[in-house]
Amino acid sequence: MTQTYSRLVTTAAIAATLVAGLLIIAKLGAWFYTGSASMLASLTDSLLDISASLVNLMAIRYALVPADEDHRFGHGKAESLAGLAQSAFISGSAVFLIINGISRLLNTQVVERPQAGIWVMVFSLVLTLALISFQQYVIKRTQSVAIKADQLHYRSDILLNVAVLAAIVLSWLGWHWADGLFAVLIGGHILYGALKIGYDSAQMLLDRRLPDEEQKRIMECCLAVKGVRGLHDLRTRRSGPTRFIQLHLELDDQLPLVHAHRIADIAEQALRELFPDADIIIHMDPVSVVPFDKRLESE
Numbered sequence: 001m002t003q004t005y006s007r008l009v010t011t012a013a014i015a016a017t018l019v020a021g022l023l024i025i026a027k028l029g030a031w032f033y034t035g036s037a038s039m040l041a042s043l044t045d046s047l048l049d050i051s052a053s054l055v056n057l058m059a060i061r062y063a064l065v066p067a068d069e070d071h072r073f074g075h076g077k078a079e080s081l082a083g084l085a086q087s088a089f090i091s092g093s094a095v096f097l098i099i100n101g102i103s104r105l106l107n108t109q110v111v112e113r114p115q116a117g118i119w120v121m122v123f124s125l126v127l128t129l130a131l132i133s134f135q136q137y138v139i140k141r142t143q144s145v146a147i148k149a150d151q152l153h154y155r156s157d158i159l160l161n162v163a164v165l166a167a168i169v170l171s172w173l174g175w176h177w178a179d180g181l182f183a184v185l186i187g188g189h190i191l192y193g194a195l196k197i198g199y200d201s202a203q204m205l206l207d208r209r210l211p212d213e214e215q216k217r218i219m220e221c222c223l224a225v226k227g228v229r230g231l232h233d234l235r236t237r238r239s240g241p242t243r244f245i246q247l248h249l250e251l252d253d254q255l256p257l258v259h260a261h262r263i264a265d266i267a268e269q270a271l272r273e274l275f276p277d278a279d280i281i282i283h284m285d286p287v288s289v290v291p292f293d294k295r296l297e298s299e
Contacts, residue, residue, distance in 0.1 A: 005142045005277070012138040012147050016154065019131045020050035023124050030120035033113045034168065041097045041183045042124070042164045045157065045190065048093040080239075083201030086150070090194035094187045101183030121165040128157050148200075156193045160186050207237040214275075218245060221270050227251060227263040229287045243278040245271060253286040260284045 027043040030036075135151040138144065163182045170178035209215065215236060222231050230250035237244045249267060251260050264282045271280055 005144070008138045008142050009144045009147055012135055012144075013150070015131060015134060016150050017050060017054055019127055020046055022127065024050060026120045026123060030117045033116040036117055036164075036168055036171070039117050039120075039164060039168070040100065041186050042121070042160055044093050044097060045160055045186075048089050049154070049157070051089055080201045080204040083197055083204070087194045087198030087201060090190055090197065094191035094194060097187030097190065098184050101180045101185075101187055103180070105177060105180035105184065117168040118165060121161050121168070124161045125158065125165075128154055128161065132158070152193055152197055156190060159189060204238065210236040210238060210243060214243075217274060218247070218271065221274055222247065222249065222267045225263060225267045225270060227255070227259075228267065230290070232285075232290060233283075243275050245275070245278050246281045246283075248283045248285050248290075250285055250287040250290050253288050255286075 023046040024043065027039060027046055031039045031043050132151060132154050135147055135154065138147050139151060163186050167178045167182035210218075215234065218234065218236070219231060222228055228249055229252065231247050232250065233246070233248045235244075235246040249264055251263060255263075261284070264284055268280050268282055271278060
C-alpha cells in the first residue's frame with residue numbers, strides 16, 4: 001500500500017508540474033499578443049501553480065521518508081506544510097490580481113488579437129481537465145492532503161480559464177470593462193480557495209481527528225470482535241499516508257491476560273484490514289473499572 005501511495009502521489013505531483021510549465025509557455029505568448037489583464041491573471045495563476053506544484057513535489061518526497069530516530073512518527077506532516085505554503089503563494093497572487101484588475105477597470109484598454117487568447121484558453125481548459133481527472137483518481141486511492149490541495153487550485157483554474165475566455169470574447173465585442181472586471185472576480189475566487197487550503201492544512205497540523213465516517217467504522221470494527229464489551233477514549237489523527245488510532249477496549253473482568261491479548265490482536269488485525277498503513281495502539285481495560293460516562297461513549 002505504501003509503495004502504491006508513493007508512486008501515485010509522486011506521479012500526480014510531477015504531472016501537475018509539467019502541465020503548469022506547458023500552460024505558462026502558452027499563456028505568456030498569448031499575453032504578449034493580446035495585452036489582456038485577465039490573461040495576465042491566468043498567467044500569474046499558472047506561475048503560482050508551478051511554484052506550488054514544485055513545493056508539493058518536494059514535500060511529498062520528504063513526507064514519504066520512513067520514520068527514523070529523530071522522527072518516530074514519520075515525516076507525513078510535510079504534506080500539510082506544503083498546503084500552507086501553497087495557501088501563502090495563492091493568497092499573494094490573488095491580491096496582486098485584484099489590484100491589477102481594479103487598475104484595468106479604472107483605465108480600460110482594448111484587447112489586441114483576441115483570437116490568440118481564445119485558442120490558448122481552450123487549450124488550457126482541455127489540459128487542466130485531463131490533469132484534474134488524473135488527480136481525482138489519485139485522491140480516491142490515497143486521500144493525499146497535498147494532492148487534494150493541488151487539485152483544489154487546478155479546479156479553480158477551470159473557472160478561471162472560462163472567465164478569461166469570456167472576458168476576451170466580451171472585450172472583442174466592445175465591452176472593454178469586462179477584462180478588468182473578470183480579473184477582479186478571478187482574484188477573489190482564488191483568494192477564497194487559498195484560505196480554504198490554509199485552513200485544512202492547519203487543521204491537519206493541529207491533529208484534527210479522522211472524519212466521522214472513519215471514526216464510526218473503527219468503533220463498529222472493534223465492537224464486532226467477539227469478547228469486546230465496549231470501547232472508549234478513541235483518539236485518531238492523520239499524518240501524510242498514516243492514520244494514527246488509539247483506543248481502550250473494554251473486556252470481561254476475569255478474562256486471563258493471554259486471552260485479553262488475543263482479543264486485542266484480533267481487533268488490531270481487523271483495523272489493519274480497514275486501514276493497512278495505520279499506526280494502532282490498543283489498551284485493554286476490565287469493564288468494571290470503566291467509568292459510567294465512558295461506557296456511554298461506546299454505545
